[in-house]
Amino acid sequence: MTASTAKVRTSHHTAGTIISTGLFAIIGFFIAFPLVAGLLASFHPGRELVQNGLSLNLDFKTMTLNNYKYLFGFGGGDSKVDSAKYFLWYKNSLVLTITTVILTLLVCYFVAYGLTMYNFKLRGFLLFLVIATMCVPFEILMLPLYQEVTGMKLINTNAGVILPGLCAASTIFFFRQYMVTLPRELLDAARIDGCSEYGISVRIMMPITKPAFASMAILCAMGSWNNMLWPMLVFRDAKKFTLQIGLNTLLTPYGNNYDLLIAGSMFGIIPILAVYLLFQKYLIEGMTAGALKG
Amino acid sequence: MYKIKKALNSQKVAPFVFVLPFILSLLIFWAYPLISGIVMSFQNIDFGVKVWVGPAHYLKLAHDKFFRIAVWNSIEYMALTLLLMIPIPLLLAVLMESRLTKAKGVWKVIMYIPALTSVVISGMLFRMMFSEADGSQMNRLLEWFGKAPIAWLKSKPTAWIALLLLCMWRWTGVNILYFLSGLKSIDDVLYEAADIDGASARQKFWYITLPLIKPTTIYVVTISVYAGLAMFLESFMLWNGNSSPKNIGLTIVGYLYKRGIEKNDIGYACAVGVILLIIALAINTIQLVATGTFKKEER
Numbered sequence: 368m369t370a371s372t373a374k375v376r377t378s379h380h381t382a383g384t385i386i387s388t389g390l391f392a393i394i395g396f397f398i399a400f401p402l403v404a405g406l407l408a409s410f411h412p413g414r415e416l417v418q419n420g421l422s423l424n425l426d427f428k429t430m431t432l433n434n435y436k437y438l439f440g441f442g443g444g445d446s447k448v449d450s451a452k453y454f455l456w457y458k459n460s461l462v463l464t465i466t467t468v469i470l471t472l473l474v475c476y477f478v479a480y481g482l483t484m485y486n487f488k489l490r491g492f493l494l495f496l497v498i499a500t501m502c503v504p505f506e507i508l509m510l511p512l513y514q515e516v517t518g519m520k521l522i523n524t525n526a527g528v529i530l531p532g533l534c535a536a537s538t539i540f541f542f543r544q545y546m547v548t549l550p551r552e553l554l555d556a557a558r559i560d561g562c563s564e565y566g567i568s569v570r571i572m573m574p575i576t577k578p579a580f581a582s583m584a585i586l587c588a589m590g591s592w593n594n595m596l597w598p599m600l601v602f603r604d605a606k607k608f609t610l611q612i613g614l615n616t617l618l619t620p621y622g623n624n625y626d627l628l629i630a631g632s633m634f635g636i637i638p639i640l641a642v643y644l645l646f647q648k649y650l651i652e653g654m655t656a657g658a659l660k661g
Numbered sequence: 662m663y664k665i666k667k668a669l670n671s672q673k674v675a676p677f678v679f680v681l682p683f684i685l686s687l688l689i690f691w692a693y694p695l696i697s698g699i700v701m702s703f704q705n706i707d708f709g710v711k712v713w714v715g716p717a718h719y720l721k722l723a724h725d726k727f728f729r730i731a732v733w734n735s736i737e738y739m740a741l742t743l744l745l746m747i748p749i750p751l752l753l754a755v756l757m758e759s760r761l762t763k764a765k766g767v768w769k770v771i772m773y774i775p776a777l778t779s780v781v782i783s784g785m786l787f788r789m790m791f792s793e794a795d796g797s798q799m800n801r802l803l804e805w806f807g808k809a810p811i812a813w814l815k816s817k818p819t820a821w822i823a824l825l826l827l828c829m830w831r832w833t834g835v836n837i838l839y840f841l842s843g844l845k846s847i848d849d850v851l852y853e854a855a856d857i858d859g860a861s862a863r864q865k866f867w868y869i870t871l872p873l874i875k876p877t878t879i880y881v882v883t884i885s886v887y888a889g890l891a892m893f894l895e896s897f898m899l900w901n902g903n904s905s906p907k908n909i910g911l912t913i914v915g916y917l918y919k920r921g922i923e924k925n926d927i928g929y930a931c932a933v934g935v936i937l938l939i940i941a942l943a944i945n946t947i948q949l950v951a952t953g954t955f956k957k958e959e960r
Contacts, residue, residue, distance in 0.1 A: 380760075380761070383761040384761050384762070384763060386761075387756055387759065387761040387762045388761070388762055388763045388764065390756070391753075391756075391757070391762060391764075391768040394753075394768075394772070394833075395767075395768060395771045395772070397830075398771055398772060398774065398775055398830065398834070399771065399774075401775075401783070401786040401787065401790060401830065402774070402775075402778070402786070404786070404790065404798065405782075405786045408789075416789060418794060418796070419792075419794050419795070419796030419797065420789050420790065420791075420792030420793075420794040420796055420797025420798065420800070421786060421789030421790045421792065421797060421798060422790070422796060422797060422798040422801055423798070474682050477679050477682070478679060478680050478682055478683040480679055481675070481676045481677070481678070481679025481680040482676075482679075482680060484676075485672060485675065485676035485679075487673070487676045487677075490676075493680060493683070493684075496687060497683070500687065500691050502941075502942065502945065503691070503695065503938060504887055504890070504891045504937070504938070504941060505891075506891045506893065506914045506917065506934070506937070507695075507698065507934040507935075507937055507938050508690075508691070508694040508695060508698065509917075509921075509934075510698065510701075510917070510921045510922075510927055510930055510931060510934065511693075511694035511695070511697045511698040511701065511931065512690065512694040513922075514697075514927070515689075515690075515693065515694055515697070530686075530690065531686075531690040533682070533686060534682055534683045534686035534687070534690075539683065563670050564670050564671075564672065564675035565670075565675070565678075568679070589776075589777060592779070593777075593778075593779035593780070595779065595780055595781060595894055596893070596894060600922070611779050611780075611781045614781050614782065614785075615781050615898075618781075618785060618898075618901055619901075620901060628785070632781075632782045632785060632786075635779075635782065636777065636778055636782060639777050640774070640777055643773070643774070643777055644770070647770060647773070650773075651769070651838055651842075654835070654838055654839070654842075
């Protein structure tokens with residue numbers, strides 16, 4: 368290759384780099400836009416949001432901390448809703464999310480362990496059923512399930528929200544995909560040492576599966592924190608509302624609660640954003656597990 | 662007692678203890694509601710009193726104008742999201758994998774953030790950006806082009822721009838991640854061999870990337886079909902509840918919710934659910950047959 372063609376190739380590459388990186392920068396801008404606009408709006412009086420809609424409002428003169436002062440119970444603001452309610456919803460969501468994550472992961476781990484580490488007659492059929500449950504959209508089961516849960520007296524309880532989703536097919540499937548790659552010889556070695564079948568699953572396999580736990584924990588936490596449709600049906604009592612249901616009740620056509628709505632929305636993204644930024648490496652692994660094998 | 666303990670610990674019994682929660686959950690929270698939903702679609706339910714009415718609900722559905730609007734909206738939404746949410750994320754993933762893009766980590770982190778926002782918060786933000794007020798972002802954009810402000814969410818074409826942009830905003834980054842993981846599984850040797858043979862970038866995409874990323878594409882198409890057909894909350898948030906002007910945002914699940922929860926007409930709503938299940942399974946089967954997923958042994 369002569370010197371001049373080499374030069375042409377590099378300049379060609381540089382142009383490509385600028386175009387391609389620039390494209391992602393533009394997309395990044397559009398992605399950040401609604402959130403930045405929402406964040407700025409949370410420092411303006413809620414009635415501006417009703418009158419003007421949402422846009423990049425960079426008028427620093429009218430910016431105040433009043434919405435957040437009100438949110439944290441220091442008074443002020445035009446909202447008619449008591450801000451103490453907001454933190455009740457917040458607490459409900461936190462409790463529900465943490466319980467859901469712990470229970471779902473444990474149950475799905477043991478189910479996947481049973482489906483992966485043993486050869487038994489029904490295994491193939493059970494695996495088929497795991498996939499089959501993924502092929503029926505939840506929305507179809509919603510009404511009969513609602514009646515069933517009502518009959519079980521689980522309306523307005525966390526159990527009513529958690530139990531139907533406890534054996535999440537996608538989570539079982541992911542744990543299985545992860546465990547299939549692990550050597551089964553470890554189990555036999557532990558058996559010879561006198562470890563029970565259940566002891567092996569907890570003391571030998573669980574520590575090795577830690578990365579899978581991490582990625583599933585994040586996905587499960589996201590799903591639970593942002594879940595709306597099913598909790599909206601189960602929680603009828605305003606005292607049991609989760610953050611998402613509560614925020615939705617603030618979204619009235621008259622907009623008299625928008626101070627709390629906009630500040631509360633922005634503050635409501637924080638826990639899940641923090642989890643994401645801390646563990647995003649595991650998350651990407653977890654998300655893509657299903658796609659690899661197709 | 663010792664015998665029971667020993668039996669429970671045998672390798673024949675232990676797997677069933679492990680999978681027991683799944684079997685129970687499958688029977689109680691999947692099979693039972695699925696079957697009772699199908700049964701209830703043939704019944705009239707008034708305050709718990711069930712009367713068998715045969716296929717009456719289905720016959721009524723065939724002439725229900727609102728149901729037709731709902732089905733059409735859901736299928737239209739699914740088709741449009743497939744058109745937008747498969748090719749664009751795939752091309753962006755290829756571009757991101759290439760050496761041309763710098764600061765990849767930053768873009769990956771940013772693009773996933775919308776998926777973290779709940780449908781309540783993202784729907785609220787989009788509803789305000791597309792508000793009919795003069796000062797809303799979209800009306801300012803129109804003003805910038807010298808046009809008068811419009812009521813975005815009150816007519817179908819402009820309202821659907823909001824609906825589709827909301828979908829793209831939330832899920833483009835997620836689909837890019839799926840495609841990126843698919844791209845990682847393709848062996849670099851293939852591209853190097855193609856380079857030696859003097860293949861162009863377009864040829865490499867067409868003859869190496871596209872065929873080898875097929876399993877990922879099938880997966881993303883499948884989840885998009887289901888998500889598109891079952892869309893409800895996005896429209897619920899954009900129009901503040903389950904009623905949009907001239908039903909431009911009415912979907913199948915929205916109609917199921919309206920009938921079953923708001924009007925307590927559970928039998929009729931269950932019939933809507935059964936039709937949704939049939940449509941979803943039919944589209945999924947057509948797609949899997951068309952892409953040859955059932956012919957695995959040929960590979």
